[in-house]
Amino acid sequence: MLAAVQTNYNTGPRQKSYAGCLSASKRIRWDIDRDVIRGRHFDLNKKFLPDGLSKIGSLGFLTEDERRYVSQIQGRSYANMFGLAERFIGAKMLEVSRDHWLGNQLALEALVKFTDEELKHQELFRRIDSMLAEIMPAGYRFLPEANEVANLVLGKSTWAVLALTCNIELFTQAHYRESMEPDPELSALWRDVFFHHWQEESQHAILDELEWIREDAKLSQLQRDRAVGDLIELVGAVDGLLQLQAPADTAYFVNTCDRELSPEETRTLHDTLLRAYRWQYIVSGVQDERFGRILAGMISSKQAERIEKALEPIISF
Numbered sequence: 001m002l003a004a005v006q007t008n009y010n011t012g013p014r015q016k017s018y019a020g021c022l023s024a025s026k027r028i029r030w031d032i033d034r035d036v037i038r039g040r041h042f043d044l045n046k047k048f049l050p051d052g053l054s055k056i057g058s059l060g061f062l063t064e065d066e067r068r069y070v071s072q073i074q075g076r077s078y079a080n081m082f083g084l085a086e087r088f089i090g091a092k093m094l095e096v097s098r099d100h101w102l103g104n105q106l107a108l109e110a111l112v113k114f115t116d117e118e119l120k121h122q123e124l125f126r127r128i129d130s131m132l133a134e135i136m137p138a139g140y141r142f143l144p145e146a147n148e149v150a151n152l153v154l155g156k157s158t159w160a161v162l163a164l165t166c167n168i169e170l171f172t173q174a175h176y177r178e179s180m181e182p183d184p185e186l187s188a189l190w191r192d193v194f195f196h197h198w199q200e201e202s203q204h205a206i207l208d209e210l211e212w213i214r215e216d217a218k219l220s221q222l223q224r225d226r227a228v229g230d231l232i233e234l235v236g237a238v239d240g241l242l243q244l245q246a247p248a249d250t251a252y253f254v255n256t257c258d259r260e261l262s263p264e265e266t267r268t269l270h271d272t273l274l275r276a277y278r279w280q281y282i283v284s285g286v287q288d289e290r291f292g293r294i295l296a297g298m299i300s301s302k303q304a305e306r307i308e309k310a311l312e313p314i315i316s317f
Contacts, residue, residue, distance in 0.1 A: 032127065216298045
């Protein structure tokens, strides 16, 4: 039945969705300097990430100023992580657009526009890191290497990459709507960065879903089973990146804090950062209702059990 629904994607609801995304993209188009940064600087007297994302409320041994600093360190890694993800997302969208080259021209234009916006987002997050490097203490390191990660991700099946991509762009929206937008204590510039990012990601998530469903309709049960395995491996790879960055950010805080932390406090800080990063990049995504609904429409109960088993150690940490 699913395959029958997807057979002709040049007409009907799918075509309207491509057209709607393209129209919205043209309407909300923004420029980094003119619309986002506007000659402003980041205010280090303000948080970058809200407590619901940073989990700094559990760090009772830190002062208010120190907890704010932790949110800023996390925020810098948050921006860099999105810049990294958009490297492979843009490349994958260019690849899947090939299916539309001599077919659905609205879909092709929408995906090319999508890729252009992902390149702009990469530039935006590079700018943010450069701006923060000028005002934050020296010594910060973002350890994951974007091209290495992209090569790893793009080596997996298209179904799995589109699943990961859709997940990322759905939780990006949830983070902004549910945590960033309502928090008055955030840096105004930081909130504006992710407001504009959210605007375009809203269209991207729709296109992700369309392309993921279209790809799913091509697969046999065996191919889908292998693709689920690829998705599980990608989630594990994401967790590996978080386990790499959490100790780096812990060390950065310890080395630039005005006082010495005890070994126990340092361990607690590390565990809090890792827990926060797992929430930000994995748990909040897999618990997203829309993502769960899309995924459930594609996989079997046994495949769902495989995914749940793989996620359990991460969710329960």
